[in-house]
Amino acid sequence: MTTLFDRIWDAHIVAPLPGGAALVAIDRVLLHERTGAAALNSLAAAGRAVADPSRVFAMMDHIVDTLPGRTDQTLMPGGQAFITETRAAAQAAGITLFDVSDPDQGIMHVVSPELGIVLPGLTLIAPDSHTCTQGALGALAWGIGSSEAEHAMATGTLRLTRPRAMRVTFTGTLSPGVTAKDMMLALIAAHGAGGGAGHVVEFAGESVTALDMEARMTLCNMATEFSAFAGLIAPDDVTFEWLKGRRYAPQGAQWRAALSGWQTLRTDDDAVFDCEIAIDAGSIAPMVSWGTSPQASVAVTGSVPADAAPAMLDYMALEANARLIGTPIDAAFIGSCTNARLSDLRRAAALLKGRKVAPGIRAICVPGSSAVRRAAEAEGLDRVFLDAGFEWRMSGCSMCFFAGGESFAEGSRVISSTNRNFESRQGLRVKTHIASPETVAASAIAGAIADARAIRPLPLRGAGRAVQRRRERGSGEGKSIPPSPTLPPKGEREFG
């Protein structure tokens, strides 16, 4: 009778509150430098301390520059203050900080799973809407505002009204060349950008359980674009194997105890959801957005809808019924908490290998974390991107949204592996088309929106070398595709 969401929620209720709300225990709080200083300074100004600093982590991702050789300085006037003030506030509060030059620096929703900060069954919040990404590991993870972050840090709890439960079941098998990104864009296109409002959405079905850990993160990442409270996937052996040995994951006897609890984190067969949606995964094609909301997305082989909103057509400089394939682009971006993990970069690189970005196209790749960047470089992916004509950046949120004041040229058309195609998000009047890393890579080569399935990917010899190295260290467990990114050796030595 019980859903996965019910199990996690009920285990975290500290006390009921009047009016049907509850005081809910929060296990992890993450901060970033855009709002971290504001939240920590506001707490300090009120004379309040962080209740348990060991469970609060701050990351530098939102403002920090991503150009090689970066410092605290940013293109944006005043950007440096976000970094220096967050650093000072984090140190004063005694929380763990992954600073600009830290080997573990990166986008919080990439770094937290890499280090095992997020674990199955936990409640995790951050003043960042894409916190739902981390529901991929079977945690209840959601975005909040700065005031709620202050509340969680001061009290270890949040005051919440119980969300409703929805299940989205992807039946059948994905077609070749179709990814988790396309699954989410298809869901949002079919059911609207507000379709998940008020609900915690559990993603289920054979094509979800078949996804690797990183693809599951892509799926849950865009639960917020569905307006869901959170996205969630039941943890399974894929999750457990991926987490084992990560720095903040339990070790030894505690791992075994944790694992036996995590194995019960699933939805009962007879559980009833407030809402159910089923989608035939086999019918999903690679998707691309044409408008200024993620719901304005169609199959890349399709056309702008005949009844498209005039305001969106005007902004995007597109006409109703126009085919998407062949629409000329000015720039291509691979990055963000949605699609900048090692597997994303590998799939894009396999298409870019031996090919060139079309003349005049600005193409940028920003790895999701410093660890992803190192792992990609160890495989030679940086050379593939650079040889194709991409810029190869340091890790951060970057031009997903103007981070650090950097943006694409005014009015330009960008194909982007990010999550939002809002007006002017990637620069003034920039026209953003969101799509998978494959579609971005293929479009960069073509100089226009393209179907990646028409390009034959080439084998990347480097990926094999990385497998070899993991096996030698005895942590690869003979997998044909190694979990990525590779574990920091320091963590293994301390807790292995």
Next chain:
Amino acid sequence: MAEPFTRLTSIAAPLLRDNVDTDAIIPSREMTSTGKTGLADGLFAGWRYIDATRTPNPDFVLNQPQYRDAALLLGGRNFGCGSSREHAVWALVEYGIRCIVAPSFAPIFQSNCVRNGIVPVVLPTEAIAPLAGVVCHVDLVAQTVSSADATLSFDIEGEARAMLLEGLDAIDLTLKHRDAIQAFHARDRSQRPWVYLEQNHA
């Protein structure tokens, strides 16, 4: 801590498009200070101004003379979607908006509104459209929006309503449960010791 809200009388300014996102409410490029203030000028900057010197766009609703002092905004579905940036709500408060009426809100934005004294009122689309340009009276005690023509009831959940009516500080309220929080942690620590990370910290 927010200003308590009981009643508001204002002309209703219509921004009746769906999926108004927080990037539109306060663009990233307008978030230039680390604090919570100095944001009102950047409110709706992409729509409100036609150039970098901030020449007002005469077509934008809040630039029209009759809406200059509007404290009540009418929105479309999924209002406040996108980024969790509380700056969107801080900018609205600083500008003078105290109530938003929409068919639905994005969850993080809705919660941010309550924490900062903006009343998020949910009414059906067909009830909202006739309010455009009309002087409305919002009564949070009675949970009604009334105009000369009609009185519409809305429902706002108890916790949020109490917070808004009394301008309460949520942290102070929660700290009254200190004993329950400590008891939870004591019990939880024995059941899920791996959640507690002190041992991993130098």
